[in-house]
Amino acid sequence: MGLASPVLISASLAAVRAERVGMASGSVNTFRQLGYALGIAGLGTIFASRLSDSIVHSATFASPRAAAVAASQGGAKELIAHSQPAPSPSTHGQRAEMLVRCLRLVNMSST
Numbered sequence: 603m604g605l606a607s608p609v610l611i612s613a614s615l616a617a618v619r620a621e622r623v624g625m626a627s628g629s630v631n632t633f634r635q636l637g638y639a640l641g642i643a644g645l646g647t648i649f650a651s652r653l654s655d656s657i658v659h660s661a662t663f664a665s666p667r668a669a670a671v672a673a674s675q676g677g678a679k680e681l682i683a684h685s686q687p688a689p690s691p692s693t694h695g696q697r698a699e700m701l702v703r704c705l706r707l708v709n710m711s712s713t
Contacts, residue, residue: 607634 611630618626672680 611627614626614630615623
């Protein structure tokens with residue numbers, strides 16, 4: 603992202619008339635921050651879901667609430683040691699499909 607930002611900003615500002623450069627800059631910054639916020643929220647949701655599934659499948663704690671209480675009282679190492687990793691739903695075909703969708707989205711946004 604660090605290498606792409608200057609190029610993205612330069613390209614977007616070069617594509618507009620001089621009197622609209624301020625609006626273009628504001629739009630780029632707004633959508634970049636929106637992307638950060640949505641990306642963090644999405645990854646946080648996935649992380650919380652996978653952690654909850656891992657706790658539920660573990661026989662160490664009776665419920666996610668009990669695991670949270672144990673973790674907040676210094677039992678995080680025990681929680682990690684007894685958690686079972688959730689099975690990964692990603693397969694080669696799903697990853698390829700996601701790549702194709704991302705490329706289509708990039709293509710649509712560039713036109």
